[in-house]
Amino acid sequence: MPLDEMNELIRKRLAKLEELRSEGVEPYPARYRVEHAVGPLVAEYDPQSPEALEAAGVRVGIAGRMMSLREMGKTAFAHLQDSSGRIQIYVRLDDVGPEVFGRFRRFDIGDFVGVAGVLFKTKTGELTVQAETVTLLTKSLRPLPEKWHGLKDRETRYRQRYVDLVVNQDVRELFQLRSRLIQVVRNFLDARGFLEVETPMMQPLPGGAAARPFKTFHHALGIDLYLRIAPELYLKRLVVGGFEKVYEINRNFRNEGLSSEHNPEFTMLEFYQAYADYRDLMALVETMMVHVTRELIGETTVHHRGADLRLEPPFAIYTLGEALVKVGGLDAAVAVEEAAARAACAEREIPLKGGETLALLQGFLLDKVVEPLLVQPTFVVDFPRELSPLARSKDDEPDVVERFEFFLGGKEIANAYTELNDPLEQRARFEQQAARRAAGDEEAHPMDRDFLRALEYGMPPAAGCGIGIDRLVMVLTDSPSIRDVILFPHMRPEGGEEP
């Protein structure tokens, strides 16, 4: 038995389990008829007066995990928790009889219990189920963390999220909010005629972003495959195919460092709209952000790291150059001169290898200097073409692309651009990237001939946008680490564990 730590507490519970079993009580019954969820019961009956409750004689049947226990000789109080809430139960020898009461005395905190009984209010006014019978539904063998201080150890909380969820209500609520966020976003896009699609997460060529991919091998085909770093090139193929509004919400995988803002797999929303440009998507993102915030927070102000984020349109818009100078407080020359940008990087102790272009230096400065300052909702537009191999240039300024990034709470939340749909131009961009790759830049975008073929058939003018769901949840829930918004964040495996 893999109960590795056969400590005294677990042995005691195993002994109780065997006792109950020997008395004919099945400690792991297959099913139980649950009549009521706890939350709605509390909502409906807690406002009622004790007298009204008694007169009504409301019979209920509930089930849940026992989270506390106060035994008093011939009676006991406990709290039962189900996914909708928590309610007190009152078990009395005279009500349930000696046999059931004797069994109940061997129930433990953490056990799943079914209770049938009548609602009443205690002296202190707490809505309570006076049990007529109690049924063991699952015997718990491991003790839960302490009732008062709970589970605080971050490592245990992340590794054993199931315990974290049992014990910490705020954690349950956070992940419920995350789920609702995705639902709200789906509804938002569905209502505007977008089609949700699924594209490959295993790709022969990892494209659509610049990042190191995870590599795997398909035995039957005898080929290497890469876990996708972005769905972009497949979603655009669908626009070629005639789906004018598409989106996908799912995981991207990047084989890079872990930090409070990076998990190797993370959730992206990407959406594409034909006949729209990046300005149209800016308006859409602005509307979406306000809508999502209202739906989830109930107002348009979000408290995040001590600041009040006001999600009220119109959001600020800066060009990259303006952001560097006006927000970042950098010398105006960094907008146009490589030497000035280089000097600014050196001043901020941003490590350089030498030979960086103005565009690359500006990218560094945006990330390091400006991004943390973009706390209120802000769009930054006009990125150098060099940093955006899949984006369309501006007609009057070919070295700049029609692109925006959206920042909130000092984090990059969204990245969008008018898509490059000129197949000849796209081929030339890929060739530039290939040259960089040949020069040793492993993150230069790979040449994707099938994608070019698709563009050659013709992709209508379109714009696309990616939104980092994890980071958005971090902002909305004021979470300091991405691990707090991912149910099972990646960690180094524990040593000596079974498969």
Place this chain on the structure above:
RNA sequence: GAGCCGGUAGCUCAGCCUGGUAGAGCAGCGGGCUUUUAACCCGUAGGUCGUAGGUUCGAAUCCUACCCGGCUCACCA
């Protein structure tokens, strides 16, 4: 990858500086208590002090290496 901080009972923590062989609360166990709610009262049990070495008569405590986690930095355009 580097620096700093942490790892002691199931959980939350103290003890470490100033070495003498481990403590509290909760949870557990036994007893009492038929409206308690951090229930209460009496009693009781529970530990490879992250791992492995070293120094020492003696190590949770000092030293070294390693493991795991957190934070910061680097990396991540």
